[in-house]
Amino acid sequence: MKRFLAFVKKEIQHIFRDTRTMLILFGIPIAQILIFGYVVKNDVKDVQIAVYDQSKDEYTRQLTNKLTSSGYFNLNRELKSMKNIDRIFKEGEVKLVVVYENNFSKKLHGENNAAVQLIADASDPNRANLITNYSAAIIRDFVKEEFNIDQLPFQINSEVRMLYNQNLASVFMFVPGTMALILMLVSAMMTSISIAREKELGTMENLLVSPLRPTQIVIGKVTPYVLLSIINAITILILGVFVFGLPIRGSLTLLMLESVLFITLSLSLGIFISTMSPNQQVAMFISLFALMLPTLLLSGFIFPIENMPRVLQWISVIMPPKYFIVILKNIMLKGTGLAFVWKETLILGAMTTVFIILSVKKFKLRLE
Amino acid sequence: MTNKNIIEVENLVKKFGKFTANDQLSFNVKKGEILGFLGANGAGKTTAIKILCGISAPTSGKVSVAGFDAVKHPERIKQNIGYMSQKFSLYDDLTISENFRFFGGIYGLSRKQIRQRTGELLQRLDLYDYRNRILRSLPLGWKQKLAFSVAIMHDPQVVFLDEPTSGVDPITRRQFWELIYEASEEGKTIFVTTHYMDEAEYCDTVSMMVAGQIRAFGKPRELKEEYDVASINNLFIKLARN
Numbered sequence: 001m002k003r004f005l006a007f008v009k010k011e012i013q014h015i016f017r018d019t020r021t022m023l024i025l026f027g028i029p030i031a032q033i034l035i036f037g038y039v040v041k042n043d044v045k046d047v048q049i050a051v052y053d054q055s056k057d058e059y060t061r062q063l064t065n066k067l068t069s070s071g072y073f074n075l076n077r078e079l080k081s082m083k084n085i086d087r088i089f090k091e092g093e094v095k096l097v098v099v100y101e102n103n104f105s106k107k108l109h110g111e112n113n114a115a116v117q118l119i120a121d122a123s124d125p126n127r128a129n130l131i132t133n134y135s136a137a138i139i140r141d142f143v144k145e146e147f148n149i150d151q152l153p154f155q156i157n158s159e160v161r162m163l164y165n166q167n168l169a170s171v172f173m174f175v176p177g178t179m180a181l182i183l184m185l186v187s188a189m190m191t192s193i194s195i196a197r198e199k200e201l202g203t204m205e206n207l208l209v210s211p212l213r214p215t216q217i218v219i220g221k222v223t224p225y226v227l228l229s230i231i232n233a234i235t236i237l238i239l240g241v242f243v244f245g246l247p248i249r250g251s252l253t254l255l256m257l258e259s260v261l262f263i264t265l266s267l268s269l270g271i272f273i274s275t276m277s278p279n280q281q282v283a284m285f286i287s288l289f290a291l292m293l294p295t296l297l298l299s300g301f302i303f304p305i306e307n308m309p310r311v312l313q314w315i316s317v318i319m320p321p322k323y324f325i326v327i328l329k330n331i332m333l334k335g336t337g338l339a340f341v342w343k344e345t346l347i348l349g350a351m352t353t354v355f356i357i358l359s360v361k362k363f364k365l366r367l368e
Numbered sequence: 369m370t371n372k373n374i375i376e377v378e379n380l381v382k383k384f385g386k387f388t389a390n391d392q393l394s395f396n397v398k399k400g401e402i403l404g405f406l407g408a409n410g411a412g413k414t415t416a417i418k419i420l421c422g423i424s425a426p427t428s429g430k431v432s433v434a435g436f437d438a439v440k441h442p443e444r445i446k447q448n449i450g451y452m453s454q455k456f457s458l459y460d461d462l463t464i465s466e467n468f469r470f471f472g473g474i475y476g477l478s479r480k481q482i483r484q485r486t487g488e489l490l491q492r493l494d495l496y497d498y499r500n501r502i503l504r505s506l507p508l509g510w511k512q513k514l515a516f517s518v519a520i521m522h523d524p525q526v527v528f529l530d531e532p533t534s535g536v537d538p539i540t541r542r543q544f545w546e547l548i549y550e551a552s553e554e555g556k557t558i559f560v561t562t563h564y565m566d567e568a569e570y571c572d573t574v575s576m577m578v579a580g581q582i583r584a585f586g587k588p589r590e591l592k593e594e595y596d597v598a599s600i601n602n603l604f605i606k607l608a609r610n
Contacts, residue, residue: 210451
């Protein structure tokens, strides 16, 4: 035990002596969570619109008011003709142009029918879709309020409620995703690099010749990173809750336990990577390519897994962060307990076991 | 010097698949003896050292180091040997005393022992005043001497040195051999591999490995007479060619 502690102490000295490591360990997580939280957003907010009002009457003015007072849209400018629309979009600021037809009020009263044209900049198709949906909904709403009559004899009203994230804030989606990404990267990359470093420098030989057992070496390597990753997880949660208003509706203890499980998994992955890499560079590249990109793309962090081609869906099944993200969202947003995430927990546990067994096997093989 | 055998090897064989890296090695090394373990690259020296250090198991044969069987008690052997490899084997980003503390720690020395041994060894090297310097900033020759001191810190019975002097200047090489002699006088058995044949002349006994076998084993002077060569260097070339 004393030997083991001497080893852990040395590891900690390595970490604290190297400013680059410290930066990766603590700077990057905080920077990432803030960047993802503030920058990467799907929310419709303060979208710049232009209005070409050909009738300028009571209703069109009210409608424009309703649009701009919704918080989603800002009136950027009023247009005098249809001519400039193309140029406005090319300038890039305005994302939506609303065009009212001539004699809007008159038509609405006389024929019960008036037309509004919504022209969106679809160079970003998802966003264009979102914007036109929002504006169309506001217009529908306006008609309903204004005339307050159910003209059709039969009508089906669909009442939509968004549970667990009423405002559809994308932060709710990105914080769990970022947490998975960071824990994965920090734990796996740092351990794989630090083990590969011992190999590269030749100090690994000295360790193997010493009375330390291989398991002691591996656990000694990993222990400081477990502690640091837990600190990271807590930092991310605190930022998520206090800066972005993320709820933690479920049990905090369960949340922490699941995080520790995921950290252990990432660390065992890191050890596994280190057994395959002869030096630090290789360890870093494998960690980046094998972990970061798949975590970003295939874990459901940014893109919904259900929309992926079948083959990619199959691949996503073996992505550990996928399950951790599901667990996080369940506990934090839905407030569910272990009863609802036991399957994911089990999968993470199984993956951890597999990687540890594989690493130990490879580690022994190398000794032969 | 007593006549006690510290290393006993009998019919050691190590095979990797069909390739035989060590073929029927048999030799003994006495307490306090300096054994020069020579051979061309790929002759099987490193494989033999790994087996003697207890990190690799022999395919067959009997190996005992410091009184312990290498197959049954490799962990007992590890506690009783020191090891220094050709690759510089201390941590560059730690200070001298942190390195001593770490290696003392993993060999189970108490805090007091570590402090005492560190003081002794550093004073012998005249480096005590530099104990809080980060290793990276020190010249290679110093580092090699420090690595040797770390290897003998826990007072091992046998010290394995795998090309300890590769890449150091002649003066440092000479100083390094003085350290080896001192350790040998304290009764430590030294097992050293080298490619410098002048160093082989300093050894009590040399062993010459060719293609997995020990072709010559004995005192340098006797071997030179036996094979009628002027130096160990010539002996090496003569044996390695045939």
